[in-house]
Amino acid sequence: MASGAAPCSAAAYRLDAVSFADLPGFGQDRLDEALKNFAKTCGRPLNGGPSVEGFDGAAEAEACRAARRGDGAANPKNFFERHFRPWRIVANASGDAFFTGYYQPEIAGSLTRTTAYPVPVYGLPPDLVVLPPGKRSGALTGLIAARRAPSGALTPFPDRGAIEDGALEHAPRVRKLVYLRDNVDLFLAQVQGSARVRLSDGRVLVLTFAGKNGQPYTALARVLVQKGVATPAEMTMDRLIQWIRANGLERGQPGDELLRLNRSFVFFNAHIETGAQAQPRGGSGAPLTPLRSVAVDKRVWPYGLPFFIDSTLPWRNAEPEPFRRLVMSQDTGAAIVGAARADIYFGLGREAGARAAEIRHHGQFFILLPIRSRVGDGQ
Incomplete structure (x- = not known):
């Protein structure tokens, strides 16, 4: 022009x-x-x-x-x-x-579920498919991915709340890669898109982004700002994490309810780090x-x-x-x-x-x- x-x-x-x-x-x-x-x-x-x-x-x-x-x-x-x-x-x-x-956090975890590490990190489900724009109508309106049934039918993939309540617990061929301390550590890894998980034997399991459930993303920091918890300048990720933990992660507690407002859920790939520490x-x-x-x-x-x-x-x-x-x-x-x-x-x-x-x-x-x-x- x-x-x-x-x-x-x-x-x-x-x-x-x-x-x-x-x-x-x-x-x-x-x-x-x-x-x-x-x-x-x-x-x-x-x-x-x-x-x-x-x-x-x-x-x-x-x-x-x-x-x-x-x-x-x-x-x-x-x-x-x-x-x-x-x-x-x-x-x-x-x-x-x-x-x-953003950064790659390091958090503690375990390759087996224990009372200290009960929250699974899931690999990419094989029935999760990315939706082309022409398929985002009806029940799939506003979604960018869906679950494909053996018949080929597409339905919305479970959101964060449903997954936390066990929707994938017994799903066939869905891998549990590692277990974390709580849903806040999982949320932190998901927001950053990757994480280093320090295991009890000193090894590091590196999580990298594999995909997401296609449900809409909600900025939880913005929700707290709208509630008057802090000003936009004060609402850092650390402040958000502290608020969630301080307000409870049991079902129905405010911290848990806030997490569930973000229906988006991220899945990961995983590998054990070998050699020198590497950037993701x-x-x-x-x-x-x-x-x-x-x-x-x-x-x-x-x-x-x-x-x-x-x-x-x-x-x-x-x-x-x-x-x-x-x-x-x-x-x-x-x-x-x-x-x-x-x-x-x-x-x-x-x-x-x-x-x-x-x-x-x-x-x-x-x-x-x-x-x-x-x-x-x-x-």
Whole structure:
């Protein structure tokens, strides 16, 4: 368009053309780190993902080949400027984006059910199927997955409350991967999309996202804010977890009732960690990189494209400071909804979790779309 705005198929946002000079701190970022992260995931950004108007698949493939053969190693800034064009994501009147943080928690568990560890973590049920848009009607309206009967008929998959009440307890071919202390630890693993489960013998079982029951997701922190428990700025994940436990997890108690409001339920894959401690893999299949990987709404953005964040966050300590970084879309999350929304991956364990929990900040969000490099340009 002559105005420099790119129309998008999703009416909820538009892309405004900008220059690299409009990305504050772009030249001061460690773009060598960003380039390595791009090379891990590129080559499959539209793998089952949405269509982004203006996306040039041939240009992306060219940039990917160049990155993987090391063309940008000497001058990563020049690499991104040659192969991409930045656009500001505008999804509301103010043009602001909203950023949160996530991490991979470590929790205690057992491979066998005990009185200390009674809550099962389930593998992906074999009768769970993803619903194509044309099938989301009638009893399946608003659902993104369903249960397929042997006859082929589709019915809603049990929600969180039904599963906690035993709906899958004796379901055929549904695996119980590990057992946790309570439904709060399970909820924490589900919200983060992965977890490290420390077993009594010292080994670590790594849980990674496998799928979900297709029922709608409810942000429980928002529910508590609406109830006046805390302000939006005060309602961190730690505050939410503390409230749930303090208000009881027995059937009918307020903590349990709050958990059941979120009907969405996540299933996992599992493997015993061997060798050095490793970062989890995101929905893209690529290992996540702390402060370089983000989860986005996969209905809007494909995996593997660079985004630039300009915000002020308490990302290194409690004091907010500029966060101006080139990141890659490598993961997704049920709570990450909309074009101007990203969840920044902070890493493993308690310290990463403490930092991630504090991130609920606004800023500017840019996407870098690939372009054909000009013949004769130097590296």
